[in-house]
Amino acid sequence: ILNVEQSPQSLHVQEGDSTNFTCSFPSSNFYALHWYRWETAKSPEALFVMTLNGDEKKKGRISATLNTKEGYSYLYIKGSQPEDSATYLCAFITGTASKLTFGTGTRLQVTL
């Protein structure tokens, strides 16, 4: 059974704060790591697909890094805004399968 862990479970920050959270996954047989942003009552929205060790991706104020050798990925949000409030999910794919194994998510709340 693959174990994907996310920390912290929840986070409450003020507008303008920068924040980051972690996704840990098995380092063997790595294929890809996905990050999703999931707002309440909406579909999870794909943020990044990361495949290479050392990968660093950026989308606006959100960026992510990947370390496949030690089995972790960080998601960073610079200058958090209330609209960033959501649950951030990571999901891991092993080998050549299309199955995603999800973490439980980090719930971010940004207040004014």
Add this chain to the structure above:
Amino acid sequence: GAVVSQHPSWVICKSGTSVKIECRSLDFQATTMFWYRQFPKQSLMLMATSNEGSKATYEQGVEKDKFLINHASLTLSTLTVTSAHPEDSSFYICRAGRDRYEQYFGPGTRLTVT
């Protein structure tokens, strides 16, 4: 961008009845769709992989006779929860995509069995 829809978004049913949930890809064809279930404070758990024109592949521990999956066309997969019981109350969500990298989720269906 591609959109995946689900219907209904929420449903309440009585114990013993069956409920059908639809997952549609609106602007692309999906030979494979995935069904997940999420219990409170837990992660999304893959239930089954729905393959167009063939039988679904179920994950270990998921009863195929209870969770019937039909992928009759390249844009529609249905999940039927048969003889639902309160322990089946959960959030069900589907995922579909053009390829392994371009994948989209539906908005999910909240099922409550009373």
